Amino acid sequence: xxxxxxxxxxxxxxxxxxxxxxxxxxxxxxxxxxxxxxxxxxxxxxxxxxxxxxxxxxxxxxxxxxxxxxxxxxxxxxxxxxxxxxxxxxxxxxxxxxxxxxxxxxxxxxxxxxxxxxxxxxxxxxxxxxxxxxxxxxxxxxxxxxxxxxxxxxxxxxxxxxxxxxxxxxxxxxxxxxxxxxxxxxxxxxxxxxxxxxxxxxxxxxxxxxxxxxxxxxxxxxxxxxxxxxxxxxxxxxxxxxxxxxxxxxxxxxxxxxxxxxxxxxxxxxxxxxxxxxxxxxxxxxxxxxxxxxxxxxxxxxxxxxxxxxxxxxxxxxxxxxxxxxxxxxxxxxxxxxxxxxxxxxxxxxxxxxxxxxxxxxxxxxxxxxxxxxxxxxxxxxxxxxxxxxxxxxxxxxxxx
Numbered sequence: 001x002x003x004x005x006x007x008x009x010x011x012x013x014x015x016x017x018x019x020x021x022x023x024x025x026x027x028x029x030x031x032x033x034x035x036x037x038x039x040x041x042x043x044x045x046x047x048x049x050x051x052x053x054x055x056x057x058x059x060x061x062x063x064x065x066x067x068x069x070x071x072x073x074x075x076x077x078x079x080x081x082x083x084x085x086x087x088x089x090x091x092x093x094x095x096x097x098x099x100x101x102x103x104x105x106x107x108x109x110x111x112x113x114x115x116x117x118x119x120x121x122x123x124x125x126x127x128x129x130x131x132x133x134x135x136x137x138x139x140x141x142x143x144x145x146x147x148x149x150x151x152x153x154x155x156x157x158x159x160x161x162x163x164x165x166x167x168x169x170x171x172x173x174x175x176x177x178x179x180x181x182x183x184x185x186x187x188x189x190x191x192x193x194x195x196x197x198x199x200x201x202x203x204x205x206x207x208x209x210x211x212x213x214x215x216x217x218x219x220x221x222x223x224x225x226x227x228x229x230x231x232x233x234x235x236x237x238x239x240x241x242x243x244x245x246x247x248x249x250x251x252x253x254x255x256x257x258x259x260x261x262x263x264x265x266x267x268x269x270x271x272x273x274x275x276x277x278x279x280x281x282x283x284x285x286x287x288x289x290x291x292x293x294x295x296x297x298x299x300x301x302x303x304x305x306x307x308x309x310x311x312x313x314x315x316x317x318x319x320x321x322x323x324x325x326x327x328x329x330x331x332x333x334x335x336x337x338x339x340x341x342x343x344x345x346x347x348x349x350x351x352x353x354x355x356x357x358x359x360x361x362x363x364x365x366x367x368x369x370x371x372x373x374x375x376x377x378x379x380x381x382x383x384x385x386x387x388x389x390x391x392x393x394x395x396x397x398x399x400x401x
Contacts, residue, residue, distance in 0.1 A: 017393050018043050021384045024093075028085040037075035038377070040068070045359050045381040052359025076373045077365035083376040090376075090383050091151045091196035094142045097392040102143040102232075102340055103193055103201060105186050105209035106150075106347040108354075110135040110361055117366045118171035121158040137375065138182070140189040141350060143208070143343045147386050148350035150379040152192050154185045155371055172367040182211065183220035190229060206230040208343045212323055215239070218301055221326070225306060232340045234323045237266035244298035244307045262302050265324045269312050272297045294334045299326070311337055350382075358382055 022039040029035045044057030054072050055065070062068035075081075094100075109127070111134050112120045124131045140152040159179045161167060186209055194201035207224055211217040212234040224231045240262035263271075272295060296311035311334060312324045325341050354360040358381050363374040387393050 015043065017388065018046060018384065021387070021393065022380070025086050025089045025380050027089075029081055033071075034075065034079065034081055037071055041072055041076065041377050042380055042384070044072075045377060046384070048359075052362040053364060073365075076363075076377075077367055077370035079373075080369065081373070083369075083372045086376050086380065087152050087192075088196040090149075090379055091142070091193055092198070093387065094149045094151055094383060095197045097387060097390060098142065098144045098147060098149065100142055100202065100205045101145045102206050102208045102343050103190065104141045104143045104148060104343050104347045105189060105207070106139050106141055106148075106344075106351050107210075108137045108139060108351055108360065110137065110363075116167065116170055118173060118368045118371055119155050119157050119161060121160070135371070137371075138185050138189060139351075139375075139379075140193050141347045142193075143346065148343070148347045149383055149386060150350065150354065151383070152189050153372065153375045153379070154189060155368065156180075156182070156185065170366070172369055174368065177368060181216060181219070182214055183216055183223065186211075186220055187223045187227075190224070190227070194227075194229075201229060203228065203230070206232055206327070206329060206340060208232045208340055208347075210234040210323070210344050212236055221301070221308075221328075222304075225328070230328045232325055232327045232329065232337060234341070234344070235265055235326050237324055238264040239324070239326075240302055241265050241268050241299040241310060242302060244300050246300075265299075265310055265326070266312065268299065269295045269297060269310060269314075269324065294338055296334050296337075298330060309337070313338065354378055354382060 019039045022042050023035065026035050026038040029038060040061045041057060044061045045052055048056050048060040050056070054076070055069050058068035058072055059065040109123075109125050109132075111132055113133065114120065115133075117135065119135045120133055122131055122133055123136065125134065136156045138154045138156065139150050142149040142151055155177075157173070157177060157179045161173065162179045167173075186207075190201070190207055207229050208231070209220070210233075211220060213236065214220075215236055215238070217233065217235050217239065221231065221233065241264075242262045294311055294313055296309055298307050299310045300307055306328075307330055308326050308328055309330045310324065310326050313322050323341075325337070327337055327340075329337060329340075351360070358378050360375075360378050363371060365371070365374070384393075
């Protein structure tokens with residue numbers, strides 16, 4: 001991907017295409033100088049090798065880098081422009097030019113120093129193997145099967161940011177931005193993308209998300225159900241479930257005096273695998289006895305009559321604990337469900353590309369608007385390249401009405 005970007009930068013027509021694309025995405029900006037700095041920031045993200053600090057971006061796009069650096073910093077961190085219309089235009093462009101196979105939710109961890117950057121907090125990060133100071137964002141990605149396109153973002157604010165007026169004022173956090181559980185952010189992302197599409201999010205496009213660390217995931221499932229969205233969601237291994245058939249009195253055999261009731265999702269599937277295996281081999285690869293299999297069973301959640309399918313991959317010769325998924329797509333083949341679940345891995349790869357090639361981690365400001373401005377430009381840079389690669393950038397880009 002990096003090679004493709006630098007090759008595009010060498011193309012004499014590259015600047016014209018970038019500026020035309022920026023004109024379409026940022027047409028809502030009221031001033032010509034704002035639109036110009038949006039063009040140059042986008043161009044800098046696409047052509048600057050290595051770290052994408054504002055100083056390096058300015059040096060790449062301007063013959064007067066000192067002045068350009070100040071103006072780019074002002075545009076990203078201090079200028080009060082609205083990022084929502086730009087993201088709606090990105091969503092519209094992806095919907096117009098790419099098939100929507102899923103809407104995937106991905107998390108990003110942005111390491112930070114100090115205590116005053118918006119949303120910064122201490123958190124254990126498994127990938128780093130330690131506790132670090134960081135921001136955490138959630139992104140909505142349009143998944144096409146070959147592409148994962150970032151189109152919408154939310155910044156998670158820890159609880160201490162709700163009441164500390166000094167922190168909020170310094171970081172220019174609006175009153176509407178508060179600490180909220182992850183499931184609320186996910187629903188907000190889904191609503192935002194759906195509202196921006198010409199015909200809302202189609203019924204056949206499921207939401208794919210990993211909430212395996214959130215015990216309140218049932219609130220997300222209920223919210224998606226109310227909105228009529230299908231889903232494939234990774235859930236905690238201990239999520240309580242019941243057999244779909246209420247006539248089955250016990251999900252897992254237990255002592256005669258044990259209370260009847262729900263059991264954890266992984267325990268439920270492990271028992272079903274032993275009792276009456278409903279397993280398939282999704283791929284022919286792997287040595288005998290080590291092929292991953294998919295165990296699935298219909299379930300319902302306590303207090304609900306809605307039927308879902310619970311599934312997980314497992315290998316008889318491997319004791320690793322794999323993710324457990326739940327889906328509303330009870331009529332789909334298991335192979336199709338595992339393919340949808342794997343879209344989460346594709347989104348993680350896209351996040352890595354955004355970090356490596358598009359400056360996702362390189363924003364140096366502290367403000368809430370600045371973070372959203374930067375993430376919007378990072379998304380625009382990625383969407384631009386994928387449109388360019390798909391041959392979708394003609395002489396004119398259609399603009400929203």
